[in-house]
Amino acid sequence: MIRESVILNSTTRFMITLLIMFSFYLLLRGHNLPGGGFVGGLVGGASFALYGISFGVQAARNAVFLSPPQMIGWGLIAALLSGVPALLYNKPFLTGWWYHELSVPIIEKFNTPLLFDIGVYLIVAGVTLNIIFALSEAELLEN
């Protein structure tokens, strides 16, 4: 970036971990409480956007291990897959399915709605980052 701000940079280093954790928190509580993949994805996308503002777009691109279009693609695949188990049980596509045998911390039960939400999370974060990266790179080119 053109201007470096010590305050912004050091705040970002603290904030980004918190923001990403918060976005996961929103994602996981979304099944019964306010939250879910969409809001979680927005917060997740916004945290990397903040990283981009402080350390430059290229640094932010490196920090996310998938490129935004890849995130969208994987998100779509996850959402699609979440519908498939229902077909194996002779239920209509996308019917929710829970695995009751095993209790897992935090999410309690493996279930397909969560997989769907993860898909939504990835898509929303991917779209947000794609737009923000493209816009800020265009701005860099103009300067």
Place this chain on the structure above:
Amino acid sequence: MQCRIGVVGMALLLLACIAILNGVARDGIQSVQLGGWSAPFGITFVADLFSAIMLSVSAFIGLCVAVFSLATMDRARVRKGYYLFIHFMLMGVCGAFLTGDIFNLFVWFEVMLIASFVLMALGGERDQMEGAVKYLTLNLLASVFFLSAIGILYGNFGTLNMADLALKAEAGANPELMRLTSVLFFVAFGVKAGLFPLFFWLPASYHTPPVAVSAIFAGLLTKVGMYSLIRVFTLIFDAGESFTNHLLVWVAGFTMVVGVLGAVAQFNIRRLLSFHIISQIGYAVMGLAIFTQWALAGAIYFLVHNIFAKTNLFLISGATYDLRGTDYLKDMGGLYKKAPFLSLLFVISAFGLAGIPPLSGFFGKFLLIKAGLDAGYYIITAIALGVGILTLYSMTKIFAEAFWKDAPGKPLEGDLQWSDTPAKRRALYLPIIAMACGVVLMGVLAQPAISLCLAAGAQLMEPALYIEAVLSQEYLENFLSD
């Protein structure tokens, strides 16, 4: 790689759609509640014969255009995701044909609109951008009408499920409000279907993108608007009601006449064909306006025939561009000598469109005109016949100018635009041949095709079948006892 996956995907889609058609023809209307929540609350998908027929034809067109694009689409557009967006558009189209929920219909329309906007603007040539802006603005405006109409329906009935809406509208609704809502829907779908006087965006934009894109737009997009119009006016509103009926008849007449007169004045092949899309849609509206089983069967048959013939004419305009490097009739000519086989394919599609027996258009018009005479709609029937002659005239104009007359100026030598290798030639001509076969087969096998359409028309005339297929027995009993 993307190209191959694209083509294979379209082929799979076609197989799936044919399986649906087969199932519906055997076991009646099918419905599924995605996610397992029962009907008026969940996400409903319904396939009756009408939607299954439209699905199969759309998938066939999708496959043909995907193959055609192998030869004609430039590498830059493919890299920018051309095949991806063709698939997205087909997803929107199929969703719109299958959905049983009026708000989801809106969502599928938007999916289709966004994908088609990208396809129209992809490549970013100057003409394209101008066309794309007109296209987007008017379609977004139509979406606003659509959404407000949905809002009124929801405020009135408290449901968005189409079967539930049909049930509640039948049980009693304020007729003035229903009329207002029906006009809003009419305007919304009228813009998308290209009806008079809302069609002007269509000829202004359809000739700007690459040929394959124009072809798939011409084949599918206006037909989805027409499908929704027929669906809404048979299920929720009553097309036979006197105000609506007058509106439909007048619009049908004007659409046919204005479209064909616009076409007569054009000298760019693709613009000319764009005006014909409008004129042909008028026939389908006429079928809806007459509103009998035969008329609806005629409208369905006509839509299918028109998808084949019109898409094929657009693909052929691509093939002539390949040979001559221009879309303007004045600069063309001599194609009959150079490409007699292509001329034959053109004649089949063009005369099919104009309605010469034994090709498909003849039977489509026959059904509509028979229905019109039976129901006493003499003026609109006369207009339909007259427009047929003008259609024939403008098809003959293309044939005479592009194929028959001698080439002006420089002799026809070499310089093919796209089909420079045998593989590309196959990709260019196979879809054209396949669709020309469709036009011929629909005419030669008219008996089974018409009986399928009549069955679909009978289903449309009997909304109770649709309602029973979607809503559970328990819900219906509860509703009746209230």
